[in-house]
Amino acid sequence: MGLGGLQLVSLAEAREAAAQYRKLARSGGDPLAEKRKAQIAVPTFREAARTVHAEHRAAWRNEKHAAQWLQSLTQYAFPHLGDRRVDLIDTPDVLKVLSPVWLTKPETARRLKQRIGTILDWAKARRFREGENPIDGVSKALPKQPDRKNHFAALPYSDVPQFIKSLRASETGEPTRLAFEFLILTAARTGEVLNAAWDEIDFDSSTWTVPAGRMKANQEHRVPLSLRCIDILRRAREINAEGEFVFPGRSLDKPMSNMVFLMALRRLGSPITAHGFRSAFRDWAAERTNFPREVCELALAHSIGNKVEAAYRRGDLFEKRRELMATWAAFATTARAEVISIRTA
Numbered sequence: 001m002g003l004g005g006l007q008l009v010s011l012a013e014a015r016e017a018a019a020q021y022r023k024l025a026r027s028g029g030d031p032l033a034e035k036r037k038a039q040i041a042v043p044t045f046r047e048a049a050r051t052v053h054a055e056h057r058a059a060w061r062n063e064k065h066a067a068q069w070l071q072s073l074t075q076y077a078f079p080h081l082g083d084r085r086v087d088l089i090d091t092p093d094v095l096k097v098l099s100p101v102w103l104t105k106p107e108t109a110r111r112l113k114q115r116i117g118t119i120l121d122w123a124k125a126r127r128f129r130e131g132e133n134p135i136d137g138v139s140k141a142l143p144k145q146p147d148r149k150n151h152f153a154a155l156p157y158s159d160v161p162q163f164i165k166s167l168r169a170s171e172t173g174e175p176t177r178l179a180f181e182f183l184i185l186t187a188a189r190t191g192e193v194l195n196a197a198w199d200e201i202d203f204d205s206s207t208w209t210v211p212a213g214r215m216k217a218n219q220e221h222r223v224p225l226s227l228r229c230i231d232i233l234r235r236a237r238e239i240n241a242e243g244e245f246v247f248p249g250r251s252l253d254k255p256m257s258n259m260v261f262l263m264a265l266r267r268l269g270s271p272i273t274a275h276g277f278r279s280a281f282r283d284w285a286a287e288r289t290n291f292p293r294e295v296c297e298l299a300l301a302h303s304i305g306n307k308v309e310a311a312y313r314r315g316d317l318f319e320k321r322r323e324l325m326a327t328w329a330a331f332a333t334t335a336r337a338e339v340i341s342i343r344t345a
Contacts, residue, residue, distance in 0.1 A: 154276030157284035224322035225330035
């Protein structure tokens with residue numbers, strides 16, 4: 001029973017608790033710290049994960065990333081760790097989660113490892129657990145993952161014109177064909193194209209401005225549009241007279257699924273990835289043109305690695321990139337691509 005919000009204990013219970021604290025003090029312990037620790041309700045890993053997810057959600061770029069963050073934990077971590085208190089989780093527990101997917105799904109496993117580490121760091125900061133984070137020792141017990149350098153299978157740039165020709169003649173729906181060709185000609189990332197909105201397109205200046213929130217570097221990126229890209233957008237506008245997105249999905253208020261390009265590639269029997277066309281563009285620019293390296297890197301929205309160079313050149317070389325992308329479009333959409341005049345110095 002309680003009186004005025006106080007919990008009453010028997011005299012015998014009070015004496016027993018006092019004896020335990022005296023014993024702890026004689027052995028060098030801290031009775032007060034132990035008392036505080038006993039009063040803390042330690043959450044389970046599932047409860048901690050949902051709390052961290054809610055606290056970090058406002059800082060993430062979009063709802064899709066927020067959903068993926070929790071979904072991966074639900075699928076892979078919760079079956080092993082979900083009901084376990086965060087103060088009882090150790091390296092072997094984390095290994096049970098990561099080992100089955102470490103080699104078969106390396107990218108998923110790396111993200112999972114980072115997310116588990118974040119949750120356990122949060123638990124330590126909230127004094128729900130002590131000691132080192134089990135994530136710190138788990139890498140030593142895991143095998144080396146495959147090299148990621150060739151993660152995105154790319155088409156040789158010399159085959160891009162034929163691919164676009166095959167794409168246009170394929171049975172893939174016209175909106176998907178238009179979106180895929182637009183992706184190739186702009187050398188953009190899949191997510192940037194699929195979520196492109198009409199208010200980002202300026203037909204007068206032939207420019208597509210991708211907001212910072214959708215860019216990997218979290219910086220606004222201007223994309224110069226070739227004549228063929230403008231034609232693609234005008235046709236997309238005819239198909240989709242209303243709606244926010246340039247390439248909507250089945251519903252006008254939602255973008256295309258990120259599976260559409262994969263399905264188009266399967267229909268064409270191409271063992272490559274949509275992202276790989278960025279590599280094809282970069283190889284073409286390096287081997288078949290004399291455009292400066294920084295122009296090609298900025299066309300891909302890559303950050304300039306040299307800090308001195310980046311500080312010296314603060315512009316985005318937009319007009320030079322416009323010439324580069326027009327040359328790329330001419331190469332990629334011309335049947336006799338081998339005779340395209342390549343820019344000299």
